[in-house]
Amino acid sequence: MxxxxxxxxxxxxxxxxxxxxxxxxxxxxxxxxxxxxxxxxxxxxxxxxxxxxxxxxxxxxxxxxxxxxxxxxxxxxxxxxxxxxxxxxxxxxxxxxxxxxxxxxxxxxxxxxxxxxxxxxxxxxxxxxxxxxxxxxxxxxxxxxxxxxxxxxxxxxxxxxxxxxxxxxxxxxxxxxxxxxxxxxxxxxxxxxxxxxxxxxxxxxxxxxxxRIHRPIQALGDSIRRLGTADFERPVEIRGPRDLENLGGELDDLRRQLADLQNQRQRLLRHFSHELKTPLAAVLEGAELLRDPAFNGDPQRREEIADIVRENGHELRRQIDNLLRFARHGEALARPARFARLDLSALVHEVAERHQLTAQRRGIEIRTHLEPAEIEGDRELMATVVDNLLSNALRFSPENRPIDLHLRGDDHGVILEVQDRGQGIPEHERSLIFEPFRQGATSGSGSVKGSGLGLSLVHECLNAHNGTIHAQTRSDGPGANMRVWLPTDTQRANV
Known part of the structure; x- marks a missing residue:
C-alpha cells in the first residue's frame, strides 16, 4: 500500500x-x-x-x-x-x-x-x-x-x-x-x-x-563490460532512478575494490619478485663459485660459500611459504565466512601449542591467561588471526623473554591481547602496520623474516567478524600489545 x-x-x-x-x-x-x-x-x-x-x-x-x-x-x-x-x-x-x-x-x-x-x-x-x-x-x-x-x-x-x-x-x-x-x-x-x-x-x-529507463540500464551494462576488461579507472556514474543510482554506487564500490585488488596483486608481485631475486641471485652466484676450480683446494672457503647457499635457499623457501600462506589466507577471506559457535579459548591454546617449539628454541615462554570465551565466528579465519599475531610477537620478541596471551570477556564481546617484550611500535606507525606490505622500521630478532602481510590479513579477518584491532604499548614496560575486540553474538557477527 x-x-x-x-x-x-x-x-x-x-x-x-x-x-x-x-x-x-x-x-x-x-x-x-x-x-x-x-x-x-x-x-x-x-x-x-x-x-x-x-x-x-x-x-x-x-x-x-x-x-x-x-x-x-x-x-x-x-x-x-x-x-x-x-x-x-x-x-x-x-x-x-x-x-x-x-x-x-x-x-x-x-x-x-x-x-x-x-x-x-x-x-x-x-x-x-x-x-x-x-x-x-x-x-x-x-x-x-x-x-x-x-x-x-x-x-x-x-x-x-x-x-x-x-x-x-x-x-x-x-x-x-x-x-x-x-x-x-x-x-x-x-x-x-x-x-x-x-x-x-x-x-x-x-x-x-x-x-529514461534505457539510458541508466545501458550505462550499467557499459560499466560492467568495462569492469570485465579490467578498466578500473573510469568511475561508475549512473543518472536515473534512485535505486539504479544506488546500484551504480555499489558497482563503483566494486570497481574500487577490484582496483585495490589489482594494485595489491601488482604490489605482491613486485614485493615477492624483489624478495626472491636477492636470495636467488646469491644461490646462483654461490653455485658458480663452487664450480670455480680455484676453490677446490680451499675447503674453508667452499664451506663458507655452501653456508651462504644454504641460508639463501632457506630464505627462498621462507618467502615461498609466505606466498603460499598468503594465497591460502586470501582464499579463506574470499569465500563466504562460515560462522558457528566457537570456543575461542581452546583455539588460542591450540595455536599457542603449535608455536611452542619455535619459542623454546629461543628460550621464549608463551604464557596464556585464558578465560572461557565463546564467539560466533569462522574457525579458520580466527586461527589466522591468532597465528599471525603470535608469529609477529615471536619475531619481535628478544630471546629468553616471555610472551603473554590474555583472553577475557567484556560487554557484548571478548578481548584478546598478545603482548611481547620487544622494542614496541612507534606511535606514528601504529595505524600503518595493518596495510599490506607495510613493515615497521623496527627489525625483528627472530629467524623468520616478515612479508608485510600478516597484520593486513589479521585486519581483514577481523573485519569479517566486525571486530577491531589496535596496536598499543605495554603498560608495565617496553613491548607491543596487540589488542583485539570481537563481538560474541550472532547478530553482531553477521551485520
Missing part, C-alpha cells in the same frame, strides 16, 4: 527525477495510458449518450404513433356519432358522442413530442372545433338540413386538426433524430481528433520514459 502514494507523487511531477525504477515504470505506464484512457472514456460517454438519446427518440416515436392512431379513431367515432344524431335523432348517438368527446379530451401528445406552446395551440384548435360541432348539434338540432351540412364540414376540420397534431409530433421526432445524428457525427469527429492527438502524445511519452 505504500507504493500508491509514491505513484501519485510521480504523476504530479512525471518529468522530475524518479526515486525508484518501480515508480518510474508505474508513472510511465500511467502517463502513457492516460491519453488513450481519456479517448476511450470520451468514446464510452458518447456511445452512452447516443444510446440514451436514441432510446428516448424511439419511445417518443412509438408514443406519437400510438397517440395519433388513437386520436384518429376517436375522431372517426365522434364523426359517426354526430352523423347518426343529426340524421336519425338517435339519443344513444349523443351519449356516444359525449363519451368519445371525453376520450378525445383525455388523449394528448406524449411528453416531449413537441414544445408546450405548439401543443397548447394545436389542442386548443382541436377543442374549438369539437366544441363547435357539439354546439351545432345542440342549437340546430337533429333532422335539419343545416345540421346535415355543418356536421361534415366540422368533422373534416376535426380530422384535419388531429392530423395536424400527428404531423407536429412526427416533425418533432424528425428533429430529435436529426439531433441524435448530429450528436453522433460530432462525437465521432471529437473521438477521431482526440485519437489523432493521443497517438503522437502517447508515442512521445513512450519514447521519453523508455529513454
Amino acid at each position: 505504500r507504493r500508491w502514494p509514491s505513484v501519485a507523487a510521480g504523476l504530479r511531477n512525471p518529468l522530475g527525477p524518479a526515486k525508484s525504477l518501480l515508480r518510474l515504470l508505474l508513472t510511465g505506464f500511467a502517463v502513457v495510458a492516460a491519453p488513450l484512457i481519456l479517448a476511450l472514456a470520451i468514446a464510452a460517454w458518447s456511445v452512452d449518450r447516443l444510446a440514451s438519446d436514441s432510446q428516448i427518440a424511439i419511445y417518443e416515436a412509438v408514443g406519437v404513433t400510438e397517440n395519433s392512431a388513437h386520436m384518429a379513431r376517436v375522431a372517426m367515432d365522434i364523426e359517426r356519432a354526430a352523423r347518426r344524431y343529426a340524421t336519425h335523432n338517435d339519443p344513444t348517438a349523443l351519449q356516444e358522442y359525449r363519451h368519445w368527446r371525453r376520450e378525445l379530451a383525455a388523449a394528448g401528445a406524449p411528453p416531449g413530442a413537441f414544445g408546450p406552446e405548439e401543443a397548447t395551440w394545436l389542442h386548443q384548435g382541436l377543442r374549438v372545433i369539437e366544441s363547435t360541432l357539439l354546439t351545432t348539434l345542440h342549437l340546430l338540432g337533429p333532422d335539419r338540413p343545416e345540421t346535415a351540412m355543418r356536421v361534415p364540414e366540422l368533422s373534416l376540420a376535426l380530422h384535419r386538426s388531429v392530423a395536424s397534431i400527428s404531423a407536429a409530433g412526427y416533425r418533432r421526432i424528425d428533429e430529435e433524430v436529426e439531433q441524435v445524428q448530429a450528436f453522433s457525427d460530432r462525437a465521432h469527429q471529437i473521438f477521431v481528433w482526440h485519437l489523432l492527438a493521443a497517438v503522437p502524445i502517447t508515442l512521445a511519452f513512450t519514447f521519453y520514459f523508455a529513454g
Whole structure:
C-alpha cells in the first residue's frame, strides 16, 4: 500500500527525477495510458449518450404513433356519432358522442413530442372545433338540413386538426433524430481528433520514459563490460532512478575494490619478485663459485660459500611459504565466512601449542591467561588471526623473554591481547602496520623474516567478524600489545 502514494507523487511531477525504477515504470505506464484512457472514456460517454438519446427518440416515436392512431379513431367515432344524431335523432348517438368527446379530451401528445406552446395551440384548435360541432348539434338540432351540412364540414376540420397534431409530433421526432445524428457525427469527429492527438502524445511519452529507463540500464551494462576488461579507472556514474543510482554506487564500490585488488596483486608481485631475486641471485652466484676450480683446494672457503647457499635457499623457501600462506589466507577471506559457535579459548591454546617449539628454541615462554570465551565466528579465519599475531610477537620478541596471551570477556564481546617484550611500535606507525606490505622500521630478532602481510590479513579477518584491532604499548614496560575486540553474538557477527 505504500507504493500508491509514491505513484501519485510521480504523476504530479512525471518529468522530475524518479526515486525508484518501480515508480518510474508505474508513472510511465500511467502517463502513457492516460491519453488513450481519456479517448476511450470520451468514446464510452458518447456511445452512452447516443444510446440514451436514441432510446428516448424511439419511445417518443412509438408514443406519437400510438397517440395519433388513437386520436384518429376517436375522431372517426365522434364523426359517426354526430352523423347518426343529426340524421336519425338517435339519443344513444349523443351519449356516444359525449363519451368519445371525453376520450378525445383525455388523449394528448406524449411528453416531449413537441414544445408546450405548439401543443397548447394545436389542442386548443382541436377543442374549438369539437366544441363547435357539439354546439351545432345542440342549437340546430337533429333532422335539419343545416345540421346535415355543418356536421361534415366540422368533422373534416376535426380530422384535419388531429392530423395536424400527428404531423407536429412526427416533425418533432424528425428533429430529435436529426439531433441524435448530429450528436453522433460530432462525437465521432471529437473521438477521431482526440485519437489523432493521443497517438503522437502517447508515442512521445513512450519514447521519453523508455529513454529514461534505457539510458541508466545501458550505462550499467557499459560499466560492467568495462569492469570485465579490467578498466578500473573510469568511475561508475549512473543518472536515473534512485535505486539504479544506488546500484551504480555499489558497482563503483566494486570497481574500487577490484582496483585495490589489482594494485595489491601488482604490489605482491613486485614485493615477492624483489624478495626472491636477492636470495636467488646469491644461490646462483654461490653455485658458480663452487664450480670455480680455484676453490677446490680451499675447503674453508667452499664451506663458507655452501653456508651462504644454504641460508639463501632457506630464505627462498621462507618467502615461498609466505606466498603460499598468503594465497591460502586470501582464499579463506574470499569465500563466504562460515560462522558457528566457537570456543575461542581452546583455539588460542591450540595455536599457542603449535608455536611452542619455535619459542623454546629461543628460550621464549608463551604464557596464556585464558578465560572461557565463546564467539560466533569462522574457525579458520580466527586461527589466522591468532597465528599471525603470535608469529609477529615471536619475531619481535628478544630471546629468553616471555610472551603473554590474555583472553577475557567484556560487554557484548571478548578481548584478546598478545603482548611481547620487544622494542614496541612507534606511535606514528601504529595505524600503518595493518596495510599490506607495510613493515615497521623496527627489525625483528627472530629467524623468520616478515612479508608485510600478516597484520593486513589479521585486519581483514577481523573485519569479517566486525571486530577491531589496535596496536598499543605495554603498560608495565617496553613491548607491543596487540589488542583485539570481537563481538560474541550472532547478530553482531553477521551485520
